[in-house]
Amino acid sequence: MSDGPKFDADVLVIGAGLAGLTAARVLHAYGGRALVLEARERLGGRAATSELTGGKGRPDLSPAPVEEGCNYLHGCSEDHPLFLLAARLGIPTAVAAGDLGCQYTGWESAEIAEWRDADRGGERIPVEEVVDAALLSPGLQLQQVTYGVAFLASGKPPEEQSEEATCFVSAFPLLVDKSGHRSSPSLNSRERSIVYKIRGKLQRVEDLGSAGPTAPLQHGFCSFIECLVGGVTVRLGDPVKEVWQTESMVKITTKSGQSFAAPFAIITVPSGVLAELHPESCIHFKPALPADKVAAIKRLSMPKRGATTHEKVVLRWPVSEPFVSEVLGARGAALQFETTDQRFHFLNLHKYGREGQLLCHIWGDSNWEEHAVLSDEEVVMEVVRGLRAMFPAKAASDDSAPAQDDVPFPPLWKVTRWSLDPFALGAYTEFQDPRASEDDRDIYARPEGRLLFTGEGAVPGHVGAQCTHGAVFGGASAAIALLSEGVGAAKRQALEEESPRLGELLGSGPMGLDVPVLVEVLATGRCKGRKRREPPD
Structure with missing residues (x-):
């Protein structure tokens, strides 16, 4: 009689960045056995x-x-x-x-910087001009023109612009006129530079919601990585090349030829890796990922290495x-x-x-x-x-x-060379494709059988897409989803002194998490738990 498949872990985690290490840390704290597989010779991924x-x-x-x-x-x-x-x-x-998350600030707050005109001998640009541009951008609703703004930066002649950028050029004077903010429908080169840089941050503010x-x-950031890796088993320097799943298990094969099996896997590699932009990091899935997921991931990634x-x-x-x-x-x-x-x-x-x-x-x-x-x-x-x-x-x-x-x-x-790095292929997910949308993040994050997908690209914009805290939220949520499916349950039930409660991680914070409790788990590597009640005499 067969004892069934022998597993190397309860969960295989691909990628030792913030998302992967967070997932493994939470799994470990609640009795799950996680094995993290990392292509690089170091931890942290894009937290370097x-x-x-x-x-x-x-x-x-x-x-x-x-x-x-x-x-x-x-x-x-x-x-x-x-x-x-x-x-x-x-x-x-x-x-x-x-x-500060208000209407006129962006994530790098270009409008409150000291501005200098590179074309006029480093002349200081008066703050009044910067304020005018900051007030102009929302009035023009430029936050809705997410792709055409590249025209403001490219400096290419109109005949070399993309079709989308050309449409933006045509629409811009109409938007200026409609806004009623100024008499002239055109901007000089200095104004264009200011509007471009401030516009580039507006979408980020909206995505961050109630940002502080x-x-x-x-x-x-190495301080976080050193904390999260505590108690976690990681194999470095061996890229994953194949992920094969059945109805009962996931088997992963690495470049060195080693194979690992587990009931579940969490995929945390960057979107550019999943988009197969470089053969060195390309991962083959069997069966293949659904076409809509592949398309969504490609829209969120760079077009090419x-x-x-x-x-x-x-x-x-x-x-x-x-x-x-x-x-x-x-x-x-x-x-x-x-x-x-x-x-x-x-x-x-x-x-x-x-x-x-x-x-x-x-x-x-x-x-x-x-x-x-x-x-x-x-x-x-x-x-x-x-x-x-x-x-x-x-x-x-x-x-x-x-x-x-x-x-x-x-x-x-x-x-830095994040666009060339075969295990990054981009600094973070971006809306470089004009067809990309928040819906793509939902498709990216959708589980596929026994595979869960997470990372900064697979969380909603208002939760922290493109950001480190988004990666942490995504990793924690993936771990909780598997713990809720029974991962680590046997070890939790075997504990006599403490009974860990998965519910303690749930609350009113982003992605339905109790953030202070999550932080305590990440800091200590232990669940909060509760003392068992002694049976009555």
Whole structure:
């Protein structure tokens, strides 16, 4: 008589990012056996903290953390799991300017930055002009034109624009005229830059719902990863190549040829991986995933490997450098710098405790396609040129001496390549396809037999799509769904001192969760539980 299939775990989790580790941590706390399979040689996925150091050649540059991926906790509130977890673990955070979730702010709050005109010698743009653009955007209902806005950034001639962008060009004067906000239906180049950058954030505010302040982590997202992996079994450096499911089990085969079996699996890899944009990370499902799911995932992903996505360039100078002491570290220095160069947005990390560091965001919808083909040093040079246009060279005191660059080339830098990374294939899910919608996220998240799908791309926009807390919510919800199906029940029933209650995780927070209880489970790796009542004498 057969004892049935032998399982390596109750649940196989593909991906050791925030979603996967959260799911495994919750499963473990409530008696489930989870095995996490990760393609990379490291944990964290797109939550990647590396280190910039000058080494022996630059003793003035001590080691400092650099966030290659996640950098912010967006929409901090009592319902934000990572914000509460940071407080629970004693991880320092710093409240960022803006992102208060009101009508006129966006997730990077471009409208409250210090604005400089790169085409006019770094001239400061008066705050009145920025406010005008912030007030103009909602009046034009530009938040509804999610695809055509790329026209404002591309700088391409009309004949090279996409059909959607051309429609946007035609509609824009009509919208301006209808709004009644101004007499002229056209915008000059400076106004276009401001409207583009502010418009690019409006949709994010709507998605975040009742968002609170933003908080950058000072010790890095690695602190969360180190917490979540406690008690969790992870196999690194072996990409999953095949997922095969029957009516009773899931079998997964990795690149090395190893196979693992379990009753269920949770798929947390990025959408670009599921869209099969690179053979190194491609996963074959047997039976194949439904056509509508594949189509939805592709609409939420980059169109191809190397397409534009949100990238970062972190620059680091010695604190003794005049640009650091006189600009980044000056009294009253801005926390964010904006420019009419539509590729770049700068966050002054020096003011947040990362000495000598300036972070440059490169937006995906700015369509800076050259980023993918330039070397790291060439990308840094382009960013430095952008900074020099904002902070031009100062005239030398001696007429015979050349002008001095106010922004020297940095001795240290980090350039991200999320669009080329075969195990990321994008910084996060995006609406690059004009047909993409929130419905696609619902289809993406739909279980398929014994397979559950989650991650930042598979949660609703108002819950935290594209964000780290969305990944945590998704991972926790997937774990609870399987625990409710009986995963870990035998171990829970065997406990004599405590009886874990799955219901304690449910509440009135996002995705029906009790966020403070979830945070306690993530922090301790244990369920809250309750003492068993002794039988009456």
